[in-house]
Amino acid sequence: MDFSLSEKTQTMLAMIDELVTEELVPMEEAFLRKPFRELLPEIEKKREKVRQMGLWAPGHPEDYGGMGLGLVDLGLISEVLGRTPLGHFVFNCHAPDAGNIEILHLYGTDEQKERWLGPLVEGKIRSCFSMTEVEMPGSNPVMMETTAVKDGDDYVINGQKWYTTSADGAAFAVVMAITDPEAPAHHRASMIIVPTDTPGFDLVRNINVMGHAGDDWASHAEILYHSCRVPQSNLLGPEGHGFVIAQERLGPGRIHHCMRWIGICNRAFDLMCSRAASRTIAPDRTLADKDVIQTWIAECAADIHAARLMVLNTAWKIEKLGWKEAREDISMIKFVTANTMQKVIDHALQVHGGLGMTDDTMLAFFYRHERAARIYDGADEVHKLSLARRILRQYR
Numbered sequence: 001m002d003f004s005l006s007e008k009t010q011t012m013l014a015m016i017d018e019l020v021t022e023e024l025v026p027m028e029e030a031f032l033r034k035p036f037r038e039l040l041p042e043i044e045k046k047r048e049k050v051r052q053m054g055l056w057a058p059g060h061p062e063d064y065g066g067m068g069l070g071l072v073d074l075g076l077i078s079e080v081l082g083r084t085p086l087g088h089f090v091f092n093c094h095a096p097d098a099g100n101i102e103i104l105h106l107y108g109t110d111e112q113k114e115r116w117l118g119p120l121v122e123g124k125i126r127s128c129f130s131m132t133e134v135e136m137p138g139s140n141p142v143m144m145e146t147t148a149v150k151d152g153d154d155y156v157i158n159g160q161k162w163y164t165t166s167a168d169g170a171a172f173a174v175v176m177a178i179t180d181p182e183a184p185a186h187h188r189a190s191m192i193i194v195p196t197d198t199p200g201f202d203l204v205r206n207i208n209v210m211g212h213a214g215d216d217w218a219s220h221a222e223i224l225y226h227s228c229r230v231p232q233s234n235l236l237g238p239e240g241h242g243f244v245i246a247q248e249r250l251g252p253g254r255i256h257h258c259m260r261w262i263g264i265c266n267r268a269f270d271l272m273c274s275r276a277a278s279r280t281i282a283p284d285r286t287l288a289d290k291d292v293i294q295t296w297i298a299e300c301a302a303d304i305h306a307a308r309l310m311v312l313n314t315a316w317k318i319e320k321l322g323w324k325e326a327r328e329d330i331s332m333i334k335f336v337t338a339n340t341m342q343k344v345i346d347h348a349l350q351v352h353g354g355l356g357m358t359d360d361t362m363l364a365f366f367y368r369h370e371r372a373a374r375i376y377d378g379a380d381e382v383h384k385l386s387l388a389r390r391i392l393r394q395y396r
């Protein structure tokens with residue numbers, strides 16, 4: 001495969017990189033200190049600029065106002081945007097909306113598309129994805145307690161979810177609930193659109209994650225659905241297809257996350273090298289003169305390069321052959337990239353010494369918030385087991 005970039009892609013990446021460096025990185029100090037909601041007016045100005053530059057919603061459908069780019073281009077953009085936590089949001093290609101846009105485009109009825117998909121791609125509303133439960137193992141989501149029971153023309157939903165990212169301020173949630181408890185395990189659940197102003201949708205709290213509850217888009221909520229009634233026309237896709245649709249949401253979403261993590265790696269790596277080269281630790285000696293630091297730098301450079309090529313190769317494979325043919329790659333890149341990112345952030349933080357623990361650089365933020373990468377979207381162990389099982393099938 002050929003990863004050389006067209007002139008158009010190179011120009012686009014250079015424009016995005018410039019905006020990230022000139023306009024978004026300077027906002028990070030405020031991002032670390034202020035509630036996200038307070039930053040929204042400033043963020044909205046940046047979003048308007050992105051729209052005017054013709055770079056709005058790069059991966060989203062063209063017929064709804066996005067750029068409709070393929071996965072490889074989208075991956076490369078995600079890498080550049082990943083350098084700052086504000087990047088994806090400002091370009092309207094952030095989780096969890098990106099995944100919801102995709103499944104609404106694939107499975108939404110005309111009415112659902114008009115009411116939810118259009119405004120999401122335009123950036124007028126936000127959404128969330130509500131699957132994981134407090135009492136049940138997210139690693140085995142067929143063990144689900146939330147139910148949606150038919151009553152007249154409605155579904156009545158009851159259950160307790162948590163880690164519903166970005167629920168605070170969202171217009172609607174895509175909720176996974178059991179619609180047929182007697183069906184085979186993978187056909188019991190369905191996806192249902194629940195507007196967040198529906199009576200019985202109770203946002204209990206934004207969960208404190210690594211010491212920060214966050215707010216608005218930058219938060220993870222616990223939600224109680226009690227006798228939450230929505231019309232049956234809010235079913236997304238066929239009944240019983242919840243897990244099938246969740247699988248389809250997976251491939252492109254994985255590329256988005258992994259390339260965002262590579263962007264974080266690049267940022268942490270830059271910080272590490274700059275600090276090593278400038279920190280004097282003895283007369284005429286900087287940290288960069290030390291073997292151990294040089295070893296970290298060489299190892300991190302190689303690890304980032306390997307992970308990056310692996311993710312781009314997977315994006316290429318999904319684009320050419322479809323996500324089913326890339327299943328093993330999709331599992332592999334998840335744990336390889338998440339662990340590479342952790343290693344790079346950790347080394348970068350260590351090179352900064354006490355400074356690394358402060359919020360004077362972005363490293364402590366990355367360290368706190370990106371630890372979750374080895375847990376969400378399938379824990380490392382689950383991906384490794386399923387990958388090994390598939391490999392071993394050929395030997396049995």
Ligand SMILES: Cc1cc2nc3c(=O)[nH]c(=O)nc-3n(C[C@H](O)[C@H](O)[C@H](O)COP(=O)(O)OP(=O)(O)OC[C@H]3O[C@@H](n4cnc5c(N)ncnc54)[C@H](O)[C@@H]3O)c2cc1C
Pocket residue numbers: 096129130131132136137138139140162163164165209220372375376377378379380381382385
């Ligand atoms: C920051 C963050 C954002 C999230 N956003 C969302 C969201 O928007 N929507 C949503 O629905 N969910 C979200 N989640 C939830 C996430 O998907 C779950 O946390 C994840 O699926 C793991 O489920 P669990 O927490 O119940 O852990 P468990 O299933 O209890 O697993 C705990 C640990 O056990 C180990 N383990 C589990 N199964 C196996 C196995 N088969 N073999 C070996 N070891 C195993 C793993 O080490 C795992 O980390 C988010 C989580 C985080 C941390």
